[in-house]
Amino acid sequence: xxxxxxxxxxxxxxxxxxxxxxxxxxxxxxxxxxxxxxxxxxxxxxxxxxxxxxxxxxxxxxxxxxxxxxxxxxxxxxxxxxxxxxxxxxxxxxxxxxxxxxxxxxxxxxxxxxxxxxxxxxxxxxxxxxxxxxxxxxxxxxxxxxxxxxxxxxxxxxxxxxxxxxxxxxxxxxxxxxxxxxxxxxxxxxxxxxxxxxxxxxxxxxxxxxxxxxxxxxxxxxxxxxxxxxxxxxxxxxxxxxxxxxxxxxxxxxxxxxxxxxxxxxxxxxxxxxxxxxx
Amino acid sequence: xxxxxxxxxxxxxxxxxxxxxxxxxxxxxxxxxxxxxxxxxxxxxxxxxxxxxxxxxxxxxxxxxxxxxxxxxxxxxxxxxxxxxxxxxxxxxxxxxxxxxxxxxxxxxxxxxxxxxxxxxxxxxxxxxxxxxxxxxxxxxxxxxxxxxxxxxxxxxxxxxxxxxxxxxxxxxxxxxxx
Numbered sequence: 018x019x020x021x022x023x024x025x026x027x028x029x030x031x032x033x034x035x036x037x038x039x040x041x042x043x044x045x046x047x048x049x050x051x052x053x054x055x056x057x058x059x060x061x062x063x064x065x066x067x068x069x070x071x072x073x074x075x076x077x078x079x080x081x082x083x084x085x086x087x088x089x090x091x092x093x094x095x096x097x098x099x100x101x102x103x104x105x106x107x108x109x110x111x112x113x114x115x116x117x118x119x120x121x122x123x124x125x126x127x128x129x130x131x132x133x134x135x136x137x138x139x140x141x142x143x144x145x146x147x148x149x150x151x152x153x154x155x156x157x158x159x160x161x162x163x164x165x166x167x168x169x170x171x172x173x174x175x176x177x178x179x180x181x182x183x184x185x186x187x188x189x190x191x192x193x194x195x196x197x198x199x200x201x202x203x204x205x206x207x208x209x210x211x212x213x214x215x216x217x218x219x220x221x222x223x224x225x226x227x228x229x230x231x232x233x234x235x236x237x238x239x240x241x242x243x244x245x246x247x248x249x250x251x252x253x254x255x256x257x258x259x260x261x262x263x264x265x266x267x268x269x270x271x272x273x274x275x276x277x278x279x280x281x282x283x284x285x286x287x288x289x290x291x292x293x294x295x296x
Numbered sequence: 297x298x299x300x301x302x303x304x305x306x307x308x309x310x311x312x313x314x315x316x317x318x319x320x321x322x323x324x325x326x327x328x329x330x331x332x333x334x335x336x337x338x339x340x341x342x343x344x345x346x347x348x349x350x351x352x353x354x355x356x357x358x359x360x361x362x363x364x365x366x367x368x369x370x371x372x373x374x375x376x377x378x379x380x381x382x383x384x385x386x387x388x389x390x391x392x393x394x395x396x397x398x399x400x401x402x403x404x405x406x407x408x409x410x411x412x413x414x415x416x417x418x419x420x421x422x423x424x425x426x427x428x429x430x431x432x433x434x435x436x437x438x439x440x441x442x443x444x445x446x447x448x449x450x451x452x453x454x455x456x457x458x459x460x461x462x463x464x465x466x467x468x469x470x471x472x473x474x475x
Contacts, residue, residue, distance in 0.1 A: 067418050071424040075369070079362070080359075080426065081422060083369065083419075084357065084368065084369045084422040122359060122360040122362040122368050124357065124358070124360065124442050126442065135441045135442070137441070164419060195471045196397045196398055196467060197376065199420040251468050252468075252471050253468075256471060257468075
């Protein structure tokens with residue numbers, strides 16, 4: 018058994034919280050640059066330029082890309098040959114979020130859902146823990162802002178609704194969101210599973226590298242077709258109009274029940290932040 | 297176009313949806329919780345934390361201020377969440393709102409009736425925008441943390457006129473606010 022101390026996990030989570038909030042991922046930077054060249058609307062071009070300039074300032078000055086530094090969603094794949102020592106694994110993750118948001122001057126946005134009293138340190142992390150083979154820990158921190166999170170949806174389609182039904186609910190969700198989730202957006206779609214698994218798949222889809230399509234050709238063509246349809250809505254950057262409404266659509270699927278076709282749509286903002294590292 | 301705050305009627309009338317303008321002067325941050333509390337204060341007969349007459353409200357809650365900076369990253373939050381409070385704010389004399397995303401038909405009509413304007417700042421360009429803020433003071437509801445009311449002195453803050461006082465909108469008609 019390989020031993021990893023809880024404090025190392027805390028340190029890594031803390032670093033990833035800051036890294037994700039300061040440094041826009043390269044695939045998104047490239048996608049924004051490409052969109053700027055392809056965009057025909059002057060204002061849309063201007064807005065894309067400001068988003069790129071912002072990413073540059075954030076990176077150089079270690080400032081948050083967006084003031085909404087989100088809820089810290091943590092995906093962890095724990096190798097079964099790893100023995101976590103000197104502390105509790107889950108507590109170590111929450112402590113990492115606490116330290117990262119404190120030391121990184123990131124906004125503390127978590128609140129009691131009813132009283133609305135701020136928790137004060139941006140905990141808890143939303144932890145998705147999976148046991149895998151091997152002796153490594155893979156940690157991804159994906160801070161999720163709620164301008165975009167509020168715009169998502171879960172739909173229980175009839176099996177007969179098929180691909181057309183899926184396109185309809187994705188488009189309905191995007192149109193309803195309009196300029197609110199800070200477009201150009203990234204769209205994570207979960208198809209199948211049960212209620213909670215379907216929404217998990219949609220969130221996980223947002224971690225996908227832009228331009229890397231689903232390995233199944235039929236799903237990959239759905240991703241491309243949906244992106245094309247979404248970019249015909251004229252929502253555009255910030256909702257001001259233009260053909261850059263989304264940068265990417267990623268679909269994750271899972272077998273589901275013969276009686277159902279659950280579809281979850283999770284919208285990510287232009288920054289859709291996530292950073293990964295290994296211990 | 298350069299705009300000095302507080303807004304005057306003549307200036308508001310000149311603003312057209314789609315214009316990129318630069319704001320100079322004092323603005324006040326207020327989000328969901330601060331709006332709710334101001335409305336409650338008014339109902340209880342308490343004095344509001346500042347005179348809202350002719351002022352501009354920014355729907356924003358900044359990130360904490362890092363050492364050596366005036367302010368942390370700051371950008372707009374979704375404006376439509378403030379729609380239930382906007383009539384109240386207009387009746388208090390507020391003339392300008394800054395946020396992101398489209399507003400409801402009722403709010404657009406109310407802006408026209410009150411001769412007020414809604415600006416859209418770039419959502420997600422918060423590190424860049426922090427540069428146009430020269431001063432920050434927390435003036436009320438400090439217990440609300442990120443949602444406390446702050447007074448910001450801005451210089452050359454770039455925003456788009458989203459809904460002007462003549463009913464014009466920056467958002468394409470087919471993508472206006474969905475009820």
